[in-house]
Amino acid sequence: MTASTSTSVPARDAIASAVVGRDRELNLMLAAVAAGRDILLEGPPGTSKSTMLRAITEHWGVPFVLVEGNAELTPARLVGHHNPARVLQEDYSAENFVPGPLVEAMQAGGFLYIEELNRAPEDTLNTLLGAMAERAVTVPRVGTIKAESTFRVLASMNPFDNIGTARISDSVYDRWNRLAVGYQNAAEEADIVEVRTGSDDRTLVDDAVALTRATRVHPELRRGSSVRGAIDLVAIATELAKLDAHQDREHVVLDSALLSLSARIGMDEASESTPEQVITEIWENHFFSSAGGQRRDRTA
Structure with missing residues (x-):
């Protein structure tokens, strides 16, 4: 050779x-x-x-x-x-x-x-x-x-x-x-998600990456999700939106996050919360906290 x-x-x-x-x-x-x-x-x-x-x-x-x-x-x-x-x-x-x-x-x-x-x-x-x-x-x-x-x-x-x-x-x-080898930055992870899913919805991609990255720093989690969680979240949300056109965007993201992230996170032994509760909390903070205030007018 x-x-x-x-x-x-x-x-x-x-x-x-x-x-x-x-x-x-x-x-x-x-x-x-x-x-x-x-x-x-x-x-x-x-x-x-x-x-x-x-x-x-x-x-x-x-x-x-x-x-x-x-x-x-x-x-x-x-x-x-x-x-x-x-x-x-x-x-x-x-x-x-x-x-x-x-x-x-x-x-x-x-x-x-x-x-x-x-x-x-x-x-x-x-x-x-x-x-x-x-x-x-x-x-x-x-x-x-x-x-x-x-x-x-x-x-x-x-x-x-x-x-x-x-x-x-x-x-x-x-x-x-x-x-x-650590995690890549948010912009690079978003690029990975776009490449892997073929999605042209950058807002959805950015939401998925933000939620996934938030699992890595949550105090009740000993293990957060890899970028694969964001990839699956975007893929599922894209299909879910087609199946249920009446559900608002934020709740499409929530349901997709619960499905794609819950198996990829590890709860801290001292936590009394469930994976679903932590993911929902992360979702609420992302969409409705002061940091995400630009979204509050849409969903009020």
Whole structure:
């Protein structure tokens, strides 16, 4: 494979055209992967982490191999296994070895991307770290498999979610270049929503983004919604308005917000409110508080 890993300005601009904002993060990511390094992306969901990586691999012309980190991601699932039926007939051989995502990415010179790295078992991470250090893995009865030059190991983790996760050891962190990725600003999130929904109603888009961003700072929530909540809110509100032409705009937004945001927020353990109550409060503050006073005349 002869994929180029250069990061000239034209190449960078071509990749950036597929991403909304993220100039600094994209530059850092391009610099790291062009230098042959692996990256751990740390931040909440819905912050364009995989979008940036897909844009790079598409421009380089290399595979993007996605793996979900969870308790079932064993070393055998990650590296590969021998086909049981063929083993019974032929005994173990290199020919009946079925590559897992790690070997697949190594042989194709692709990017292995592990979502939610901190949900994977420790012994699986140890297998992964060996491949990162040596750019090769040794498979029993197959031999040593070496990676192509464009092979990279990328991973993500959400530092704000501790349910079903494990602490990442210092030895694991020592193998990665860590990039913290936060939420984008309101204007960039609105641009993302417009692109993803195709909506030309900027007022609706701005309302959806404002409500979604408000969930991230509400005192009764330990987790707010990603921009995916705003994307779904706009899509649902657009269709809901067609179904019920008599419902006012503000209540179309409220019903859509309740549907699109309630599963994406996490209540604080000390709160006695429900997700619906918090979303309704955010909606009321947005449309009817003094900050939104320009709307009060319409709905009075």
